[in-house]
Amino acid sequence: MKLNLTINGNPKTFEISPNSILLDVLRRAGLKGVKKGCGEGSCGACAVLIDGRPRNSCLVFAAQCEGAKVISVEGMGNPANPHPLQDAFIRHGATQCGYCNPGSLIAAKALLERTPSPTWDEVKEALDGNLCRCTGYVKRIEAVLDAASFGKNNK
Amino acid sequence: MLDSLTQFHRPSTIEEACALLAAQDMKNVPLAGGTFLAESRDSTVQGLVDLSRLELSFIRHTGNEFVIGAMTPVQDIFKSKVLCGPSGRLLKDAAGKIGSTLLRNSITSGGNLVSVFPWSDLPPALLALDAEVQIRKGIPKRTIPVQALLEKSPREFLDRAELVTEIHVPVFGPQTGTSFTKFSKTANDYSLITVATRITLDGGTIGEARIALSGATRKPLRRNDAEQHLLGKPVSLALLAEAAAKAAQNLDLTSDFRASREFRTEVLQVLVRRALQDAIRQVGS
Numbered sequence: 545m546k547l548n549l550t551i552n553g554n555p556k557t558f559e560i561s562p563n564s565i566l567l568d569v570l571r572r573a574g575l576k577g578v579k580k581g582c583g584e585g586s587c588g589a590c591a592v593l594i595d596g597r598p599r600n601s602c603l604v605f606a607a608q609c610e611g612a613k614v615i616s617v618e619g620m621g622n623p624a625n626p627h628p629l630q631d632a633f634i635r636h637g638a639t640q641c642g643y644c645n646p647g648s649l650i651a652a653k654a655l656l657e658r659t660p661s662p663t664w665d666e667v668k669e670a671l672d673g674n675l676c677r678c679t680g681y682v683k684r685i686e687a688v689l690d691a692a693s694f695g696k697n698n699k
Numbered sequence: 700m701l702d703s704l705t706q707f708h709r710p711s712t713i714e715e716a717c718a719l720l721a722a723q724d725m726k727n728v729p730l731a732g733g734t735f736l737a738e739s740r741d742s743t744v745q746g747l748v749d750l751s752r753l754e755l756s757f758i759r760h761t762g763n764e765f766v767i768g769a770m771t772p773v774q775d776i777f778k779s780k781v782l783c784g785p786s787g788r789l790l791k792d793a794a795g796k797i798g799s800t801l802l803r804n805s806i807t808s809g810g811n812l813v814s815v816f817p818w819s820d821l822p823p824a825l826l827a828l829d830a831e832v833q834i835r836k837g838i839p840k841r842t843i844p845v846q847a848l849l850e851k852s853p854r855e856f857l858d859r860a861e862l863v864t865e866i867h868v869p870v871f872g873p874q875t876g877t878s879f880t881k882f883s884k885t886a887n888d889y890s891l892i893t894v895a896t897r898i899t900l901d902g903g904t905i906g907e908a909r910i911a912l913s914g915a916t917r918k919p920l921r922r923n924d925a926e927q928h929l930l931g932k933p934v935s936l937a938l939l940a941e942a943a944a945k946a947a948q949n950l951d952l953t954s955d956f957r958a959s960r961e962f963r964t965e966v967l968q969v970l971v972r973r974a975l976q977d978a979i980r981q982v983g984s
Contacts, residue, residue, distance in 0.1 A: 545707060562707035562747065563700055565737060584738055586887065588801050597772070597804040603737040604805065607707040608730070608749055651800060672886065673799025 547606055551575070552619030560606045566592070567601040570616060577617040577646045581675075588674035591647035592616045598654040600673070617646035620653060629653060632691035638684035648674040652688045661692055701739060706746035712753065713864060717837045719748045721860035729862060731770060731810035734802060755809070755864055758782060765790070767866040769809025773797050773821065776808060785981065786828050786868050789877035789895060793824035796881040796890075809863045812845070813853040815918065817953065818889040822849060822919040824879055825866065826911035827895040833865040842867070849919055874906070875899040876981030878974040882914070882966065884957065890914035891958045894970045898929075898978040905929045910942070910971060915952045915963045922946040925971070934979055943972035 547558045551573070560569055567590045570578045581589035583602045590601045593615040621627035626634070629652050639645050648671055655662055655670035662670070667688045668681075676684065706725065710716040719727050727746035730736055736747065755768035758781045765782060767790075776782065776794035797803050797811065797820045811821045812832070825845040833842050836858060845866075848856050857863070871877075875897060882892040893914035899907035908929040913919040925946035932938055947968045954960035 561704075563702070563704040585734055585798070585802055585805075588799065591801050597774075598801055599804045600734075600801045603732075603734045603802075605707070605730070605733055605737060605747070607709075607747075608733055608751065610709065647801075670800055673801035 545607065547609070548611060549609055550613045552615055558606070562605075562607055564606040565602060566594075566604040566606045566609055566614075569606040570601060570614070575616045575618055579643055579646055581643065581647075586675065587644070588647040588651065589644055591650045591674065593650055593654055596654070596657070598651045598673075615650070615653075617649055620649060627653070628694050629656070629688065629691045632687040632694065633684065636683045636687035636690060638679055638687040640678040644674055644676040644679075648676065648684055652684075652691070655688070656692055662689070664689065701736065701744045701747075702742045703745050704747065708746060708748045709752055710748060710750075713835050713862065714837045716748050716750060716753060717835060717860045717862060719746070720862070722746075731807040731813075732772070732805040734805050735810070735814050750809075750862070753864075756807075760870075763870055765868045765870065767808050767868065769807060769812075769863050769865060771808045772804050773806050773808055773811060774800065774803035776821075777803060785871045785875040785877045785897065788981065789824050789828060789879055789897065790821075790868065792877075792879035793820045793895065796820045796879070799887055808866055812848070812866065813857070813863055815849065815853060817917060818893070818914055819919070820879075820881060820890070820893060820913075823893050823895040823911040823913040825868070826919055826921055827877065827897045827909040828868050828871075829909070830869070831867045832863045833867065834861050835864045836861045840864075846921070852918070871897070871899065873983050874901070876978040876984070878977035878981065880970050880974050882970055889957070892963055892967055892970055893919075894967075894974045896971070896974040896978045898975065898982065900934075900979070900982055903933050904931050905934060906931075908942075908975075910946050910975070912946070912950075912967070912971075915958075915967065916950065917953070922971075924948070929975075936976075939972050939975045939979075940968075942975065943968045946971045 547560045579589035581587035585600045585603045667685045730747040755770035757768040759766045773794040830845045880894040895911040897909040908926040910922040925942040928942045952960045952963045
């Protein structure tokens, strides 16, 4: 069956099976920033925005997303032109192995779009589905809060 | 992986969805958020019926009840500005305990109820609130208590062509308090014991009481003997402790590597007593 998606702003058509999982479709399309961690909804490394909602792409059938707008970490920025969140993650050292970063960044982006000036607890809650097993949880919260205030100062 | 899956349907009306589910030559099953089915290895499933285009994602306040569409992501319940009062508090507390932000954006109210697991958070809350569900079979509809839906299992209760489309939750006044507890090893782990309580005071005594349990039981259930014990009596710590002890009696609690039956029985009484205290503390707030 055919699947029409807008991925990071670009309309694309895929040939998929009814049982295809969104995570696999995105990775096969070259979006390797979408990570397969646990594959069962526990770790959040595969998080993408689907019509603005951060969700685990490992637990979504690709066919559920017909017509949807999907944003992956590739849609946030690149090394030459990083997103303020990516920039803040680097400055705060909120990255070691980096495997959880794409999902954490997506969850943080979803938070800041809804809540531009979050509290510490709001950041903590928004990232509650993104496990990090090496950097820890404090630096990335500081990074998100920093990116939020950076966004405010540049409006 | 659903190995035998050949069809993915996207109906735009409830009638169309029910007709697809009624098909005799294909095993079509309803798809809500997908968090269960995406991991399922059920090789009998041939078709999925995606319910996301049925316009069932909403939360309304109609005066004497809250109406929640079955396809409403539980994150929307957790963050709702419409839900308020004792019912709203219990629903939001329960919804906020489900999985994580990423999961709550996928999991739906109807999916959490119909695909009920021992650790599902909404079902015990809905039991404590005397909630009802609206069920559609094409155009015909019926409304039944959540308790009846959970008596066996929702899948056994529902005809294959039937869909739960709305959850109706009564609004309670200021004389009511509610409390929700999920007891687990970590915030994201499965619940070892879940307790949802509602107390309605009538003058100086307890007018209505609901104690619903999950997590440690095979399915969500109410503790009628413990509820009855509270009725018509003035609130005291001793009374709440007696009811909590009754709530732990004659129960076949789960025993596994996470926690033994003995441990759960001890903890259950403490959690129920505290939940009743908390509900009473919420009265008038």
